[in-house]
Amino acid sequence: MKRGFIIASHRTLSAGLVETLRFFAGDDLNIEVVTAYMTNAPVDEDLKQAVAKFDENEELIILTDLMAGSVNQKAAMYLQRPHTHLLTGMNLPLAMAFIMEPANQYLTTERVAAIVKDAQKQIVYVNQLNLEGEDDEDE
Template identity: 30%
Template sequence: MERMLVLASHGKLASGIHSSLGLICGNPIKIETLDCYLTEGFDLEKEVNGLLERYREYELVVVTDLFGGSVNNEFLAHMDRSNFYLVAGMNLPFLVELAMQLKNAESLPQLIEASLETSKQTIQFCNQLISGEIEEEEF
């Protein structure tokens, strides 16, 4: 079964991060983006249902911007779908890790878990990090 990554967000975060991902990784996998609420009358339920219908034959990893937000909640309604994995908290380090291995990973749940752990380590408060290094050098 072919795999695909779906990025969905409030506003243009999904397409913006997709652009950045392409610059960093190229295009190792098929990616669909859903930028939500850009027009008046945007129908989230209709868009999500249409997207899931178009890709019903795919193993889907959906990454949304905000846990508990409307975009994430709309996808949560489809958790009973087979071959469907939902992650909230979209960020570039996670997506780089995931995208580079998605095509050939044996287990998507294991890949998602490992990518989440790796990406957590990339979030740093640089002021504190650099300050700590300077203090260590003074001793």
């Protein structure tokens, strides 16, 4: 079984994310990038071309930038495609988790939900962290 990825966003966010993924995971990633609104091509055409590069039996993970955005809305048209998962609000921890997930079987809904939950935990307001073991030199 193979797993492919489409990383799609308004403008170049997706291209930067994929560049970073390749830095961490190597160049052999099965990823298509959609940088919507960089040309006069409609986003649905960009997505159609990206999806067409994957075999219909291949599991496909589509990550988009904004829930209410046009990119995600157009990507939702592919939810009827077998073995397709659409996630929005993408971030690097989410993308890396899917890239690193073993591809020996299709992902279950429960596994996808667990990956999302773990990625959400990576969004942290660092100012409010109570760093254990921190020396308070002012006291």
